[in-house]
Amino acid sequence: MSGEDFDVQGFARDINELLILSTLRAGAKHGYQVALDVETESNGLFKFRHGTLYPILHRLEGEGLIEGSWSKEGGRRRKVYTLTGTGERHLSGETDRVQEIVSRLMLVLGRPGEAPA
Amino acid sequence: MRARPRGAFEHVLREVGSGLTVPLPVRVHILRELAYDLEALSDRFVAEGLSMDEARRRASEALVPDAKSLNALERLHEPLYKRFTAHITPDRSRVGERWALAVTASVLLAGGLALLRINLLDQPVLWPALALGAVLFAAVLAKAFELRVK
Numbered sequence: 001m002s003g004e005d006f007d008v009q010g011f012a013r014d015i016n017e018l019l020i021l022s023t024l025r026a027g028a029k030h031g032y033q034v035a036l037d038v039e040t041e042s043n044g045l046f047k048f049r050h051g052t053l054y055p056i057l058h059r060l061e062g063e064g065l066i067e068g069s070w071s072k073e074g075g076r077r078r079k080v081y082t083l084t085g086t087g088e089r090h091l092s093g094e095t096d097r098v099q100e101i102v103s104r105l106m107l108v109l110g111r112p113g114e115a116p117a
Numbered sequence: 118m119r120a121r122p123r124g125a126f127e128h129v130l131r132e133v134g135s136g137l138t139v140p141l142p143v144r145v146h147i148l149r150e151l152a153y154d155l156e157a158l159s160d161r162f163v164a165e166g167l168s169m170d171e172a173r174r175r176a177s178e179a180l181v182p183d184a185k186s187l188n189a190l191e192r193l194h195e196p197l198y199k200r201f202t203a204h205i206t207p208d209r210s211r212v213g214e215r216w217a218l219a220v221t222a223s224v225l226l227a228g229g230l231a232l233l234r235i236n237l238l239d240q241p242v243l244w245p246a247l248a249l250g251a252v253l254f255a256a257v258l259a260k261a262f263e264l265r266v267k
Binding site: 035058076 | 146147149150151152153154155156157158161176178179180181182183185186187189190193194
């Protein structure tokens, strides 16, 4: 990973995707549960507002990282998402990448004025 | 027992639906998913002690897509047809669609007549009925194309 490769906006988007994938690791959830769990687990640091959740869920579904299925409960149709095997592998790889980015950032923040090795 | 107000989010869903330019089946799925999530999330907030109004407000704030999210959903669910015709001007694409519709309707009609072994030259009395049927059939095809493909 070189400095030129790093895209800050893309990184923010990736974080949202990873948060969703990560919360689905615990089991199948509805969209609203995903949003609630991300907010709760991050102590309110990460929130999905104004329906930003749905484009991400649908994109992940289109990429095969999660799977959406419909069921019926009390006459109401509801959609449940589960993490796929591909999603799990993607999450694991991306978690390593984020860790590397954060540790590089901390290295820079911890030694102001010095270039990291 | 707490009565669930039926269609509490109806106006919100109608607004979202009218701002969403995607094929009908996709729109139905998006609205159905949103409807369930809105009701379930507001129920959850009520169970946590919020008033019904506040629960609905917070659920809407979290889940109802704003213009940016609607655009993102439209891009994600853009039908193949729109992608293929993106470089064609709307006028040209409309002319092409009309020709395709006319040809499809004619082929299906001719096929139907052939199957039924009807010789139109022998029965000119059928022409007006057939013309009316063809127009109705074309209108149905055009509407189905508009709703389900475009």
